Structures are given as structure tokens and as C-alpha cells.
Amino acid sequence: MKDMNSAQNNVSDLLKLARKFNSFYLSGLHQGICKPFIVAGHQVGLVRPDVLKYLQRFPEVFRIAGKYVELNPAFRDYKERTTRVADVLQKLRKENEICALKGWRDECFEVSTAFYQESLLEMDRSAICLFGIRNYGVSVTGYLNHPSKGLCIWLQQRSFTKQTWPGKWDCFVSGGLAVGFGILETTIKEAAEEASVEGELVKKLVPAGCVSFYFESERGLFPNTEYVYDLELPLDFVPQNADGEVESFELLTAEECIQRALSPQFKTTSAPVLIDFLIRRGYINPENEPNYRYLVELLHVPLQSIYNWPFTHMVAAAAVNGDDQGIYDDN
Amino acid sequence: MKDMNSAQNNVSDLLKLARKFNSFYLSGLHQGICKPFIVAGHQVGLVRPDVLKYLQRFPEVFRIAGKYVELNPAFRDYKERTTRVADVLQKLRKENEICALKGWRDECFEVSTAFYQESLLEMDRSAICLFGIRNYGVSVTGYLNHPSKGLCIWLQQRSFTKQTWPGKWDCFVSGGLAVGFGILETTIKEAAEEASVEGELVKKLVPAGCVSFYFESERGLFPNTEYVYDLELPLDFVPQNADGEVESFELLTAEECIQRALSPQFKTTSAPVLIDFLIRRGYINPENEPNYRYLVELLHVPLQSIYNWPFTHMVAAAAVNGDDQGIYDDN
Numbered sequence: 001m002k003d004m005n006s007a008q009n010n011v012s013d014l015l016k017l018a019r020k021f022n023s024f025y026l027s028g029l030h031q032g033i034c035k036p037f038i039v040a041g042h043q044v045g046l047v048r049p050d051v052l053k054y055l056q057r058f059p060e061v062f063r064i065a066g067k068y069v070e071l072n073p074a075f076r077d078y079k080e081r082t083t084r085v086a087d088v089l090q091k092l093r094k095e096n097e098i099c100a101l102k103g104w105r106d107e108c109f110e111v112s113t114a115f116y117q118e119s120l121l122e123m124d125r126s127a128i129c130l131f132g133i134r135n136y137g138v139s140v141t142g143y144l145n146h147p148s149k150g151l152c153i154w155l156q157q158r159s160f161t162k163q164t165w166p167g168k169w170d171c172f173v174s175g176g177l178a179v180g181f182g183i184l185e186t187t188i189k190e191a192a193e194e195a196s197v198e199g200e201l202v203k204k205l206v207p208a209g210c211v212s213f214y215f216e217s218e219r220g221l222f223p224n225t226e227y228v229y230d231l232e233l234p235l236d237f238v239p240q241n242a243d244g245e246v247e248s249f250e251l252l253t254a255e256e257c258i259q260r261a262l263s264p265q266f267k268t269t270s271a272p273v274l275i276d277f278l279i280r281r282g283y284i285n286p287e288n289e290p291n292y293r294y295l296v297e298l299l300h301v302p303l304q305s306i307y308n309w310p311f312t313h314m315v316a317a318a319a320v321n322g323d324d325q326g327i328y329d330d331n
Numbered sequence: 332m333k334d335m336n337s338a339q340n341n342v343s344d345l346l347k348l349a350r351k352f353n354s355f356y357l358s359g360l361h362q363g364i365c366k367p368f369i370v371a372g373h374q375v376g377l378v379r380p381d382v383l384k385y386l387q388r389f390p391e392v393f394r395i396a397g398k399y400v401e402l403n404p405a406f407r408d409y410k411e412r413t414t415r416v417a418d419v420l421q422k423l424r425k426e427n428e429i430c431a432l433k434g435w436r437d438e439c440f441e442v443s444t445a446f447y448q449e450s451l452l453e454m455d456r457s458a459i460c461l462f463g464i465r466n467y468g469v470s471v472t473g474y475l476n477h478p479s480k481g482l483c484i485w486l487q488q489r490s491f492t493k494q495t496w497p498g499k500w501d502c503f504v505s506g507g508l509a510v511g512f513g514i515l516e517t518t519i520k521e522a523a524e525e526a527s528v529e530g531e532l533v534k535k536l537v538p539a540g541c542v543s544f545y546f547e548s549e550r551g552l553f554p555n556t557e558y559v560y561d562l563e564l565p566l567d568f569v570p571q572n573a574d575g576e577v578e579s580f581e582l583l584t585a586e587e588c589i590q591r592a593l594s595p596q597f598k599t600t601s602a603p604v605l606i607d608f609l610i611r612r613g614y615i616n617p618e619n620e621p622n623y624r625y626l627v628e629l630l631h632v633p634l635q636s637i638y639n640w641p642f643t644h645m646v647a648a649a650a651v652n653g654d655d656q657g658i659y660d661d662n
Contacts, residue, residue: 114625115625136624182618183617183618184616184617184618206612206613207610207613207616207617207618208610208611208612208613209607209610209611209627210623210624210627212624212627212628225624227617227623227624276540279538279539279540280539280540280611281537281539282537282538282539285515285538286514286515286538286558287513287514287515287538291446292541292558293467293541293543293556293558293635294445294446294635294636296540296541296543296631297543297631297633297634297635297636299631300627300628300630300631301633302628302632302633303628304624304625304628305625305628
């Protein structure tokens, strides 16, 4: 049977980019290398070997049994799980060896089951990539239909002092969904802080779906879902940053945006939002993009079910059956 | 480990509908029951046992070897594969036993590899569901922003003489991608034939992505990808059918559309286009739909890679290794 990568002709630049921000998804989740992370009977993530070696030092918190890493099931509730995990992370943070923890945020993300969104614990935002926990955020595309240039989009350059992707080009406005904040609420908050979008303009925010992709970097695993919002801006609007996290803003044509997204100056994990917007607006379309349907697929990889079906379900079955030749084996 | 279906609370009506049009996807592709269909070394589909029993009678065309059904690899090219398969289908059609073939169309769909869209053969449209061949079509949502009713959408009722889904409510305009027709070309052709969209109005068609889902019915397997187009219509536009395939048209508010889509009067496999449109327009949004992100996921299931990774890739490896305990086994 031919390998899916055997014929490399006809691969567009956008598809190459979509493969890049899905580096972990397209690796087959490093089948056999990472261990499922289980909390209260639910798989909520994956742990890489480089992280596992740190967790092994805390057997009272993380049980590493065969093919799994399990948060001690004796922890009774959300609060106890949160505290016990935070203790370990603070110890590791002080040792200053794990790159991701150098960006400690003092802002927690929720760890929950995918389908019914049952909250299991919360964890500092910087740490969730160590466990491959699903990460939710919001992104706003600020755009306008320019009388002579056509579709134009405001991009932001991230501050050079940011812990992640400093100085890179990014969407107009974006932010993570921290514990206690709603989706629209976060969008409105971030739009005000990052770009001074306020008053009547806020009412023009239009939710338009979400993009999901699974990226991996040296720092960790990023199964990201971004709720996307569109915001048509007046021709004379100029975004002003209010929280010091933005270096500058620039208004680009759609074509310039694509070129920027394809360049190394763009935050890889923000490209899906931009590509999705340009697809929804018809700028990228079946007539000009040979890999259109596969591109759309790679903007919506099945993160909500990736830890339940089909892989882990079968692994669970194999484990229950005492089958040591489970499908996560590399041989 | 808890089953993903154990907690049935908080499941919205729209999620129930999304599960319905993904009945085959969510069954885990009937793991162990259907056999991969291989053409020229590529898996292009799946064959159910009820179809397999007919194919077994034609061993010179379909080789049923272990876990696979393979089109005879001695067939040299597109033309020979097409002719040999058509011969079998015509014989079966004459026997008048297979429900799907009663709707013979004299219109061929292409059978191709997913990623690089290499054409392998063509097959009558009515037969592709027997082999689980990926099916591509176009759909247009004709809408308007009504001064008093807000977002409104034109729906069509299918003719009672149609072979499939007679009399059911459907999108404004839709059609399958037949051999030799482009995507935009098909959209324009269908918009003219089904609803008399012509002239300047055609230029307002906006491509806006695609939806993918995997439905199963008694007739067969439907891994469908629909290229979606939006068309804003003038307030005074009234669609007129020109090809006799439409019973009537009706203009509904967004809320009425949702109710119609949830009713048994709606063509199940057209609901994804409508839901996707209402999500992209912000009518269905994270604040009013509790299963929003999972709903978006079920509008974009990974059909382009479903026959290659992860299942079949591993099955192929198991077959190569002579491993009889492959993952398709039910035990």
C-alpha cells in the first residue's frame, strides 16, 4: 500500500503550513512514545518521555503504570487534584530545568473531559503543554473591505517581552480561556486590552466557528482549539494597545497576510485562524487552492475525540485484557 | 475508563442531529465488520457484508483476500477499471436486488486517492455508496437579511419523484460533482437548473469552506464532503425551478430553519451545510450551543485521511506482517 506521503507533487504552501501546525497530529500522536494521561478515569492528555522522567520523581501524585500516567485516583476532588499538581509544578519550576515552566503565568486553565466538559482540575497555563491538555482560546480577525485594496486585515506584532513567540506576527486579538471566564467574555476583554476595541464596536463581534489543530514544539504538546470571531472595522479605526503585550499593529491586504503567515515571522499556531478566515470569505477557494478540502480538514482535526477514540479506546481495551502487545507498541 | 456516551446530560438537539449524520463515523467505521476496498494499492472505500456477498460472485473483478476487497490489480488503467466495474454493476442492476442500484443515474463520479486526487476509475453515482467511496458535492445557501425577520434562508423541497430523499426539505441548491465538471462550474450549473440563479446574481456566489461527515443508511455508506457556497439574494428574488427536480421553495427565518432541520421532513445529509452556515454567521454560537466545539468537529470529520490513518495504516502493517490478530478483529 502506498504511503500517503509518497507523492509529494501538488502540495501547496498553505498545505505545508497546515502540516506544520499539525506536526503532532500528523505524526500519529507519536504512537508508542507518549503515555496517555488519566485523571479520574478520563484520558485528558499525553505525556512525552522528556516530561515523564520528571513526573517519575513524584509517585504519590503521578502513578506511572504500564502504558499510562495516572493522577493519583485517591485525590478526592477538583481542589485536591489542583493543589497536589500545583505543588509538583512549583517544585519543578524552582529547579528551573523545564523550558515551559519558565513562562509561569499565574493564570490557570481548566482540565476537563471533552464531551461533557466536566471540570477535573485546574493547572497553570504554562504547564498544560507538558501534559498535552486540550487548550482553548479565542481569536478575533479585525478586517475591512478597503475601497481600493479589497479585503484587508489588521495583524499584531507580539511584544518582544512575551514569554512565548516574542516579536512574532499574530492575529488582531487573541487570548486563552482562563478559569472563570466565558468565551464571549474573554473575547471582549482581550479586544479591549490588546486593541482598545470598545463601545459600539464590541457589538459587531461575530462568532464564526472554531479551528482545531495539534502542534508540537520543544516546549511541549499543543492540542489547540480557537473560537474564532470576525470584526469588521471602520476604515479610520487604528488599534491601540492598552496592556503592553503588543509591539505594533499593521493593516495588510489578504495576499500580504498569506505571505506573512507563510514567513518565519508569523506565530505558527495563529496561522489556522487566518487561513480559516480567508477560506470563509472566499479568498482562498477551491479554484485557487489545489489542496482545499484537505486544508479545511487540517483546520478542524478531531481534538474533542482524539483522546477517546479510536486509539485510546483500544489501548484501554488492550490494557484491560492484559494484552502487552497493545497498539501503542512501536514494533 | 468511562465510556464517552456514559453521561448523556447536556446533549443539545443539534448535537443529536450531528451524531445522526455521522452515524457511521461514530460507530468507529463498524470496526471489524466492513472490509477496506483497495484500488491500485490505495484504500478508497469500505465494503459492508451485505454488499460483499454480491461481489464474491465476481472473483475475476473483485479479489476478496483476508481482510481486504481488492479490485483486480491486473486491470491496467482508468478505462479498464471503469469498464470492468461497470459490467459487474450492470449485471447486479438487472437482478434488481440491490436497493442503491435501483436509483441508477447514468452519471459517473470519480474514484480517486484522497491527498493527491489521482483518478483511479469512475463509477455510476448510485453505486458509490456500496463501496464507501468518498462523495463530493456542492451546496449553496441562499439567504437574505430581512428588514424585520433578520437572517432568512431559502430552502427547497425535493421533488417527490427523486430517487433519493423524495419530498424532503433540502438546501437552496446542491448537486454532486460528476466526472468532467469543476467545483465552481457545478455550483453555477446547479444554481441555474434548480433555482434559476443567473446573470449578475451568479457573481455573488461566495465559496466558504466545506463540511465533511460520514453517514450510513440501509442503502449504503456516505462519506460526504460538500463544498459550501453562500449567496445573498435580493429581498424580491423568488427562486424558480427549471429542471423538474424541485417541488417548491420556501423562505424561512434562521430559527425556523433549525426546527425544519431537526424534523424528519429534512434530508439528514443536508443538515451539515445548514448548521455550518448558521455557525459561520454567528446564529449558532458558543453562548447558545453547549456542544458548540464538538458540533463544529462533527461538521469536519477527517474523511480525506480516514482511509489512510490511523486504522488502515495499521491494518496494512498487520497484513504485511502476516499478523492475523489485526486491530480489525472484533475479539
